[in-house]
Amino acid sequence: MRRSENFPALPFMIILYILVFILSFSIGRFPVGPVELIKILLSRIFPLTPDWTAQAESVVFNIRLPRIIVSSLIGAGLSLSGLIFQIIFRNPMVSPDVLGTSTGAGFGASLALLLVLPSFSVPLFAFIMGIAAVLLVWKIASKVPSNQVLGLILGGIMISSLFQSGTSFIKLVADPEDELPSITYFLMGSIAGAGMDEVKIIIIPMIVSIVPILLLSWRMNLLSLPEEEARSLGVNTKAIRAIAVAAATLMTASTVAVAGVVGWVGLVIPHITRMIVGPDARKAIPSSLFLGAAFLTAVDTVSRSVTYSEIPIGILTSFIGAPFFLYLIMKEGKKNEA
Amino acid sequence: MKLEAERISFSYGEMKVLDDVSITLPEGSMTALLGRNGSGKTTLLRLLLGFLKPKNGTIRIDGKDTGDMTDRERAMAIAYIPQSTSIIYSYTVLDTVIMGRAPALSLFQRPSEADRAKAEETLKSLGLWELRKRSVNALSGGERQLVLIARALTQEAGILLLDEPTSSLDYSNQLLVMATAEKLRKAGYTILFSTHNPEQALMNATDVVVLSSHKLAFSGKPEELLDGKVLENLYSTQLHIEKIDTGLNHRIVCVPR
Numbered sequence A: 001m002r003r004s005e006n007f008p009a010l011p012f013m014i015i016l017y018i019l020v021f022i023l024s025f026s027i028g029r030f031p032v033g034p035v036e037l038i039k040i041l042l043s044r045i046f047p048l049t050p051d052w053t054a055q056a057e058s059v060v061f062n063i064r065l066p067r068i069i070v071s072s073l074i075g076a077g078l079s080l081s082g083l084i085f086q087i088i089f090r091n092p093m094v095s096p097d098v099l100g101t102s103t104g105a106g107f108g109a110s111l112a113l114l115l116v117l118p119s120f121s122v123p124l125f126a127f128i129m130g131i132a133a134v135l136l137v138w139k140i141a142s143k144v145p146s147n148q149v150l151g152l153i154l155g156g157i158m159i160s161s162l163f164q165s166g167t168s169f170i171k172l173v174a175d176p177e178d179e180l181p182s183i184t185y186f187l188m189g190s191i192a193g194a195g196m197d198e199v200k201i202i203i204i205p206m207i208v209s210i211v212p213i214l215l216l217s218w219r220m221n222l223l224s225l226p227e228e229e230a231r232s233l234g235v236n237t238k239a240i241r242a243i244a245v246a247a248a249t250l251m252t253a254s255t256v257a258v259a260g261v262v263g264w265v266g267l268v269i270p271h272i273t274r275m276i277v278g279p280d281a282r283k284a285i286p287s288s289l290f291l292g293a294a295f296l297t298a299v300d301t302v303s304r305s306v307t308y309s310e311i312p313i314g315i316l317t318s319f320i321g322a323p324f325f326l327y328l329i330m331k332e333g334k335k336n337e338a
Numbered sequence B: 001m002k003l004e005a006e007r008i009s010f011s012y013g014e015m016k017v018l019d020d021v022s023i024t025l026p027e028g029s030m031t032a033l034l035g036r037n038g039s040g041k042t043t044l045l046r047l048l049l050g051f052l053k054p055k056n057g058t059i060r061i062d063g064k065d066t067g068d069m070t071d072r073e074r075a076m077a078i079a080y081i082p083q084s085t086s087i088i089y090s091y092t093v094l095d096t097v098i099m100g101r102a103p104a105l106s107l108f109q110r111p112s113e114a115d116r117a118k119a120e121e122t123l124k125s126l127g128l129w130e131l132r133k134r135s136v137n138a139l140s141g142g143e144r145q146l147v148l149i150a151r152a153l154t155q156e157a158g159i160l161l162l163d164e165p166t167s168s169l170d171y172s173n174q175l176l177v178m179a180t181a182e183k184l185r186k187a188g189y190t191i192l193f194s195t196h197n198p199e200q201a202l203m204n205a206t207d208v209v210v211l212s213s214h215k216l217a218f219s220g221k222p223e224e225l226l227d228g229k230v231l232e233n234l235y236s237t238q239l240h241i242e243k244i245d246t247g248l249n250h251r252i253v254c255v256p257r
Helices: A009-026 A034-042 A054-088 A101-114 A121-142 A145-173 A179-187 A196-215 A217-223 A227-232 A237-259 A265-277 A281-305 A313-337 B041-048 B071-077 B093-104 B113-125 B141-154 B171-186 B198-204 B229-235
Strands: B003-012 B015-025 B030-035 B056-061 B078-081 B159-162 B190-194 B207-212 B215-220 B239-245 B250-256
Touching: A009 A034, A009 A054, A009 A265, A009 A281, A034 A054, A054 A196, A054 A217, A054 A237, A054 A265, A054 A281, A101 A121, A101 A145, A101 A179, A101 A237, A121 A145, A121 A237, A145 A179, A196 A217, A196 A237, A196 A281, A217 A237, A217 A281, A217 B093, A227 A237, A227 B078, A265 A281, A265 A313, A281 A313, B003 B041, B015 B041, B015 B056, B015 B190, B015 B207, B030 B041, B030 B171, B030 B198, B030 B229, B041 B190, B071 B078, B071 B093, B078 B141, B093 B113, B093 B141, B113 B141, B141 B171, B159 B171, B171 B190, B171 B198, B198 B250, B207 B229, B215 B229, B229 B239
Parallel strands: B015 B215, B030 B190, B030 B207, B078 B159, B159 B190
Antiparallel strands: B003 B015, B003 B056, B207 B215, B239 B250
């Protein structure tokens, strides 16, 4: 895909998202036609006489709407946090999974489930462990100043594997009757059965993270410059980087708290976004939100409609993401050769 | 703008990197900073830019202590042109040059039409207009150096610090970058550039500062170096320096003996 200056990329992404949104509502074991769907949705705002069944209304509002909101927010959150990490670490190969944020958050959430703590502590623990993972990886990479790309990726693999072992240990000691199933189910990366409770868990952290990042979007560009260049331009790199890491980790942790570890979205979507709109964060940030939301909603629609028993969404995103990552590595290798 | 460093010292832990160094860059001057690897040149630049704080001494811009300035205030007075830049993502030349407006904008502010116009004007003045839509990563070393100079000019700072501006350039680009710097000096900018090329110091600079073993070894006019003593000491090599008058201008040749 080639970007051109006049291509209205953001409106394109928004329209794409709206299409996926409507399509996702209509598809499923209980099909609802697009016209019927729009009428049902509008009936909450305008007084329309129902010519649809109560069952259709219930499917739309109680099952599909929360699920689409959750999948949209997860997609948007993961892709924006991936984009943020790629900018502030000046490295297009990082993402919440590569940096160990997701596994860290998964470990934190499992720990909260093991200890049977009150439900709000699941996202809280996810956030704390997610941020611990990023900071550790960051520290490790700073010890390899000659090759930060390698340092971040290897550090991420190491920290991920540590947290992964921690999670395995938690599973080992968890009560097989009670906590183990809930932890295992949780970690599979599924949003089957997501309802308004899940929407409530995820929506506030998302808003709290997205708003400052949107406001800072032009300045985010400056963080992709070498540290001293950014500072010579009067940019308070420490403060902005801290805000950005906190926002990206909060988004990742809240998606993990709702849906477990959904991999690859945070790596793939920011790349595709940059290919379409270019690297300017003023365009890339809002575009990545809509593209991520459209992508995950589409994947979730597939995951709940192709087979009789649902495929956990994390499996599908890996199927798409892993080959794409391979493609990136090969492309990068060619570029360095040239 | 005038930049003064008065008796500044700096050390990393126990290791002294700069010891009691004083320099003055008068307004409209172009000072060459010479010194061997590890002599403290980079540290001096980083101190002047405010990346490091001196252990002793003060740095003043037009008489104002830079220690009392915010990062933004300092960035509006001093611009930094690095040796080379590694821009990971393919920003366009225009987007890169607009980044020079950052110190003039508050945290949440985005560049306005006026900021864009300023960047465009700078690109035109340096003859880079044709490149504005190109990706910075696709430029040659010389073009990239000029883009970094354009960004610094868009910053509207009176003092320009260039870190070995020609070290990775081919000969024609070296001449182009030095000629551009000279033009800017004549327009009133105060310039400091570090270099490993003594000929550049003798030919292009109005003033020369030499650092040796973390101390100031020389500070004065290029003509004072023509006897070769300072440079021979600096590079531990016998040198032959000759001034050639061509009638129109003069050239200086500096070769090992």
